[in-house]
Amino acid sequence: MGNIYNQYGFETKAIHVGEKPNFREGATGDVIVPIHLSTTFAREKVEEPTAGYEYTRSLNPTRKALEEKLAALENANYALAFSSGLAAESSVIIALLKAGDHIVASDDLYGGTKRLFNKVFSDFEIEASYADFVDLSSIEKSIKPNTKMIWLESPTNPLLKLSDISAISSIAKRHNLILVVDNTFLSPYFQNPLSLGADVVLHSSTKYIGGHSDVLGGSVMVSDDDLYQKLQYYQNAVGAVLSPFDSYLTIRGIKTLGLRMKKHEENALLISRFLENHPRVTKVIYPGLESHPQYKLSKKQSKGSGGIISFEIKGQLNDAKHFLESLHLFALAESLGGVESLIELPALMTHASVSKEEREEIGITDTLIRLSVGIEEAKDLISDLENALDNYLG
Numbered sequence: 001m002g003n004i005y006n007q008y009g010f011e012t013k014a015i016h017v018g019e020k021p022n023f024r025e026g027a028t029g030d031v032i033v034p035i036h037l038s039t040t041f042a043r044e045k046v047e048e049p050t051a052g053y054e055y056t057r058s059l060n061p062t063r064k065a066l067e068e069k070l071a072a073l074e075n076a077n078y079a080l081a082f083s084s085g086l087a088a089e090s091s092v093i094i095a096l097l098k099a100g101d102h103i104v105a106s107d108d109l110y111g112g113t114k115r116l117f118n119k120v121f122s123d124f125e126i127e128a129s130y131a132d133f134v135d136l137s138s139i140e141k142s143i144k145p146n147t148k149m150i151w152l153e154s155p156t157n158p159l160l161k162l163s164d165i166s167a168i169s170s171i172a173k174r175h176n177l178i179l180v181v182d183n184t185f186l187s188p189y190f191q192n193p194l195s196l197g198a199d200v201v202l203h204s205s206t207k208y209i210g211g212h213s214d215v216l217g218g219s220v221m222v223s224d225d226d227l228y229q230k231l232q233y234y235q236n237a238v239g240a241v242l243s244p245f246d247s248y249l250t251i252r253g254i255k256t257l258g259l260r261m262k263k264h265e266e267n268a269l270l271i272s273r274f275l276e277n278h279p280r281v282t283k284v285i286y287p288g289l290e291s292h293p294q295y296k297l298s299k300k301q302s303k304g305s306g307g308i309i310s311f312e313i314k315g316q317l318n319d320a321k322h323f324l325e326s327l328h329l330f331a332l333a334e335s336l337g338g339v340e341s342l343i344e345l346p347a348l349m350t351h352a353s354v355s356k357e358e359r360e361e362i363g364i365t366d367t368l369i370r371l372s373v374g375i376e377e378a379k380d381l382i383s384d385l386e387n388a389l390d391n392y393l394g
Helices: 010-016 061-073 085-096 111-124 136-142 165-174 225-238 244-254 257-276 295-301 317-325 356-362 378-391
Strands: 078-082 102-106 127-131 147-153 178-182 200-203 218-222 281-285 308-313 342-344 368-372
Touching: 010 061, 010 257, 061 078, 061 218, 061 244, 078 085, 078 225, 085 111, 085 200, 085 218, 085 225, 102 111, 111 127, 127 136, 136 165, 147 165, 165 178, 218 225, 257 281, 257 308, 257 378, 308 317, 317 368, 317 378
Parallel strands: 102 127, 102 147, 147 178, 178 200
Antiparallel strands: 078 218, 200 218, 281 308, 308 368, 342 368
């Protein structure tokens, strides 16, 4: 989807791509792409769809504008918008794999992704096994004759482990595997996996891309023509497409993505440093801290560290629950990436579908807490955390 805007910077593209005013006869010169709610499109001649539009599941003008914008921001040739992040993931698996194929995935994945692998696609004889992607040799050891795909998040959810995307891309190419990278946590503003050698990039656009906790969506970006043709066919054939109204809301959110990501990161760095120095906090995980074991890798492959912090507090599960319930500005809620700050307990919330044994094996303890730092005043967020930490029972 190359266009004249490729010469411009991120925030210029976020505002302008896909929304060039139309001055053709009969057009109104809209500065903002309209919401095209029509489900079908009339044609003058039987063999010629009007401007390529037939049925909104196949192609819709508002969704097309969003997909052009998403592709530009992720330095991709193509993008596809879906009704949720899991719908996007499902479409990638359906389009690119078949019964008997095997996925090597990073061990610290979003619980919904593991559920998709272990409980849904396993019924269709698609197998997944997990490895610690910090150790590149563990990836090599996990590859089988029927392996077709490597799947990772970087940073991971919720332990914020990083994967060396360029190095893993070399492994994938050596074994003729498709490399899929979930880039939700850093957004296209801070990291571009396609530029690091990935074949497919995924986002839950519900998160930072939409940015306001008011629109569900997922997106897939690729540059390879063959991969795009397969994915676009299944996007249409399966039909889990993003609605025109949700496409409009996502477009609206994207326009401030760069500004928001800067503030998310600024706040997260201040809060993570505060937490590191609090006596009731036993561990802080944030890629922007020098204490993060992969701090140098973060600086090498990303332009920033994002707005997600994980940390552990002293005490037991009940202490963690009491702490969470003592906060005022941090909403106790799942999801992330909105302008408002959220907090959650992975063991009982986002990763409740993962067994306790598996959680503990990969490091998700009962007192591990995940913050999605919003764009409020940092001093107010720190004060809220400090009051709750000073008064919980641990």
